[in-house]
Amino acid sequence: MSQLPHHITLEPAYGPLRGTIRVPGDKSVSHRAAMFGAIAHGETSVEGFGPGEDNRSTLAVLRDLGAALHLDEATGALRIQGRGPEGLRAASAPLDCGNSGTTLRLMTGLLAGLRLDATLIGDASLSSRPMRRIADPLNALGAAVEVTGARGTPPVHVRGLAAAFRGGHAALTVASAQVKSALLLAALGAGVPMRVEEPSPSRDHTEVMLRAFGVPLRSSPHYEHPDAPGTPWVDLPAWGQPLQGRRLEVPGDISSAAFLLVAAALLPGSEVCLTACGATPTRAGVLDVLRDVGVEVRLEHVRRLDGGEPAADLRVRATPLHGFHLPPEAVPRAVDEIPVLAVLAAFAHGTSRLCGLAELRVKECDRLERTRALLDAAGCQVAILGDDLLIHGRGGVPFTPFDFDATHDHRMAAAAAVASLVASGPCRVQNIDCLAISYPGLLRDLEALRTVPPTHPEIP
Numbered sequence: 001m002s003q004l005p006h007h008i009t010l011e012p013a014y015g016p017l018r019g020t021i022r023v024p025g026d027k028s029v030s031h032r033a034a035m036f037g038a039i040a041h042g043e044t045s046v047e048g049f050g051p052g053e054d055n056r057s058t059l060a061v062l063r064d065l066g067a068a069l070h071l072d073e074a075t076g077a078l079r080i081q082g083r084g085p086e087g088l089r090a091a092s093a094p095l096d097c098g099n100s101g102t103t104l105r106l107m108t109g110l111l112a113g114l115r116l117d118a119t120l121i122g123d124a125s126l127s128s129r130p131m132r133r134i135a136d137p138l139n140a141l142g143a144a145v146e147v148t149g150a151r152g153t154p155p156v157h158v159r160g161l162a163a164a165f166r167g168g169h170a171a172l173t174v175a176s177a178q179v180k181s182a183l184l185l186a187a188l189g190a191g192v193p194m195r196v197e198e199p200s201p202s203r204d205h206t207e208v209m210l211r212a213f214g215v216p217l218r219s220s221p222h223y224e225h226p227d228a229p230g231t232p233w234v235d236l237p238a239w240g241q242p243l244q245g246r247r248l249e250v251p252g253d254i255s256s257a258a259f260l261l262v263a264a265a266l267l268p269g270s271e272v273c274l275t276a277c278g279a280t281p282t283r284a285g286v287l288d289v290l291r292d293v294g295v296e297v298r299l300e301h302v303r304r305l306d307g308g309e310p311a312a313d314l315r316v317r318a319t320p321l322h323g324f325h326l327p328p329e330a331v332p333r334a335v336d337e338i339p340v341l342a343v344l345a346a347f348a349h350g351t352s353r354l355c356g357l358a359e360l361r362v363k364e365c366d367r368l369e370r371t372r373a374l375l376d377a378a379g380c381q382v383a384i385l386g387d388d389l390l391i392h393g394r395g396g397v398p399f400t401p402f403d404f405d406a407t408h409d410h411r412m413a414a415a416a417a418v419a420s421l422v423a424s425g426p427c428r429v430q431n432i433d434c435l436a437i438s439y440p441g442l443l444r445d446l447e448a449l450r451t452v453p454p455t456h457p458e459i460p
């Protein structure tokens with residue numbers, strides 16, 4: 001468990017942020033690296049595995065299924081001795097996915113494809129999240145996945161022996177990388193073909209990594225060029241060949257980077273560089289918004305890492321900020337960054353509208369409502385109109401010091417920590433320890449970038 005306190009008082013920055021940081025390994029890529037390594041033959045070595053508790057949940061679930069893996073906590077090096085899909089066995093006890101929706105949804109697909117019985121459960125937050133979105137399309141194509149929580153929520157039971165996933169065609173109504181990946185993994189496990197269409201392109205880490213493992217998967221141009229016309233699609237052929245273990249490098253997590261990028265954007269005179277950060281177009285929404293509001297954003301040393309993920313050093317320089325419009329089709333490419341982008345909007349000049357945020361209601365908490373509550377507590381004019389957030393920016397006037405409960409949602413805790421930097425006095429954030437889910441070192445990294453040290457540092 002983390003050393004972070006439950007509650008914390010954070011001081012404003014009182015000056016610009018400057019410096020160079022390597023943000024922690026990408027959470028989404030790390031989940032997939034562990035899962036794919038576990039079903040490959042031979043050793044998979046993963047450099048830069050994510051340090052958060054969500055990624056630990058995936059490792060724990062894979063261990064419960066019989067996978068042999070070792071994580072060096074100090075270096076983030078993960079070694080997996082893959083024995084192919086046969087190396088995994090059905091689990092008699094429930095698999096605890098903790099707070100991690102990605103673990104639960106992707107593993108459900110993989111287990112259904114491999115025809116292994118399992119029950120998947122999670123903590124209080126995960127136990128209130130919708131699971132029919134994976135069970136329905138899997139079952140429509142032959143799987144037997146039962147969701148027994150009262151409102152279509154966990155527990156999720158995979159009846160592997162009862163039914164065989166036969167693959168086919170699925171047209172998703174929500175752009176979701178988790179649902180898309182659950183279907184692709186079911187098809188991979190079962191050795192059957194699968195085509196998935198989605199309304200707009202969601203992150204493509206599953207596709208990129210499967211290709212690196214040699215799977216001849218095809219996809220539409222949207223995953224490189226999100227504005228391409230037509231419907232995004234992914235085609236997985238019937239693929240019976242085993243994956244071979246390999247080396248994978250995990251880029252820095254752009255969703256974690258977003259907090260430092262926005263913090264730098266809020267504080268005049270800031271210049272921050274985040275090295276080896278993930279730079280996939282499918283998650284670059286935060287960079288587009290920063291450019292839109294006037295921030296200078298540069299991608300330096302752009303390259304592909306082992307495993308195929310694009311990475312770059314991200315350099316931002318603060319400039320005066322103005323409001324922005326985020327259309328619904330841009331949301332999947334910034335879905336985890338909306339709370340902190342709302343903080344950016346609230347500090348900018350003019351009005352911003354962030355549209356089509358229904359998915360935020362079914363994240364680790366109702367993030368639409370919690371984001372409104374955070375901005376409200378910070379003295380901003382904010383309203384929820386249907387599924388949109390309307391924010392009247394304060395034009396650089398510091399936020400009112402606030403006392404905010406992050407309600408165990410890591411992205412809300414991090415967004416509040418960023419907002420506190422530009423408040424007119426110390427702010428209190430309750431339940432900040434949930435930062436350990438994705439970015440345990442956020443407060444330390446923010447402190448390292450400060451040019452004016454806090455008078456009463458509280459960070460352990």
Ligand code: S3P
Binds near residue numbers: 179
């Ligand atoms: C993730 C996909 C996103 C994102 C989540 C991680 C993934 O969820 O919000 O934090 O790793 O596939 P959806 O695909 O459900 O939007």
